[in-house]
Amino acid sequence: MSLLELRKLNKHFGGLHVTNSVDLTLQAGEIHCLIGPNGAGKSTLFRLILGEHHPGSGDILFAGENITALKSFARIHRGLSVKFQVPGVFKGLSVRQNLEIALQSRHRGEELEAEIDRLLTFLGLESEQAQVAGNLSHGQKQWLEIGMAVSLKPRLLLLDEPTAGMSPEETYMTGEMVQRLNADGMTVLAIEHDMAFVRQVAHRVTVLHLGQVFAQGSIDEIVADERVAAIYLGQAHA
């Protein structure tokens, strides 16, 4: 069953086609990675899915429903959730309060407190809970935001460069976290530059280039594709 379906999605800023007739289908339960050189239109595609940008033409279907005209918060209510590229935590508030804000619409009272504790343990941030989120390390901020995104119990989790700025160990741990979430039934779409991460988690990979779907397949197929190597991996390996 397809969970997310993008049909001929177009977005241009003036004369620049940022996404050009993008067709992409996500199966429920898969971990799908979106790769491509800078400026390929990956983040714009996320913003289109989230409703922060509206497409010039084309449709976005989520669980069979056309959500192209819905506002962002309404899409979140349908079961979408996101971790942004630049960590979007509430910097001036404590770690605990960050999670409380994410969880409070689903839980109340003691149940809310218990749920926050559970999530703190999951993220390994128990000892940082009273700290102001702005004081966390970059990696911890990334995890906190992933935690907030996950706490909504989304059907589809969008991750924009979840491992940016992380050490190889942290990257690996993030990969394990994503796999655990996926095992619980969460579908994941991740933008990622780190090939180790992509190899670790991705069931399928889509390469975006100049706003168009350039190639699609398993990581091995993508790596073996010489055209992809020419535009992207070739530069990385050089």
Added chain:
Amino acid sequence: MTGLLAMFRRLEGPQTVGRGPAFWGLFALVLAAALAYPLFSDGYTVGNTVYFFVWVFIALSLCLIWGYGGSLSFGQTAFFGIAGYGYGIFTINFGSAYGFTLLALVMAVGIAALFAVLLGYFMFFGRIAGVFLGIVTLAVTLMLERFMAQTAGPEWRIGSARLNGFNGMSAMPPLTIPWPGEPIVLFADIGLYYLVLGLLVLVYLALRILMNSSFGNVIVAIRENPERAEMLGYDIRKYQLITFVIGAALAGLSGVLYTVWGQYITPSSMGMTAAALPLIWVAVGGRSDLTSTVIGTLVVLAAFQALTIYGSQYALVFMGVLLVLTVLIAPNGLVLGVMNWLGRIAARLTQRAG
């Protein structure tokens, strides 16, 4: 019953400075002093204190919208003026019998809130934010000032209430409570003092509860990162609008009480100077905390009045200097800075004792 208990627990929380027996003991002490104060003072001084209290409501409105919500409204005086004039128009037309002045107070505040619904709808649902919000709200209050200033002619009247242009409206009846025998008239001394003090305590505590509730959580989340707040599923426009309307009602309450206090209201109450001053009180006190805002406003107002004796121009220059100093030394507010410092000391002392 448990709901009520949960509500009172929200008097303390991460969004408000001050917790525990020490804080509430001090609060009770200050309140007791405020209650006893008129017994040891003369009518004029008490009336002057009422004047200070009246402004605290508009300061709290700005604290809510700007300090907690992150939207700088430069035009809280618009709601102040609308409600002030509204009270005048109602009571000059319908008098003060049967407790009508109290109804007029509520209706005038309601009109200010309704105006805020309209203005706020276009601003927040039109996604106006940041500095543009300040510009729009400032333009609105200045426009209202200009408009009211040109209503001097006899044709500008609503019923029997003349608007009187630049001179403003006066001689509206004071708040009157119907009472068997003789109605109680709240002139600008002890009577009005206790009413305004009561309202102040009520509003202060209610705002503490509101800001430490899940609603308050969303409001500060929007201040910190509106995009993230929306991507957690909150319709931030709705939260911003509700906050704006509550703030407008508080500014309106300030306006009615001011009108009641002096029995006059003029267009200059919506002018540039009037619009800028609350910003200074709130910034100097500490915009992101209710208690700091109340203390800061009262202290700055008292200092301002003391300086006015030497000339109001100097006092205004001093206000400007004070704002610059605040921004340079304690951008989050001088009073808040001192309170946080005291809090750290208290925490260290209890740690040592425990």
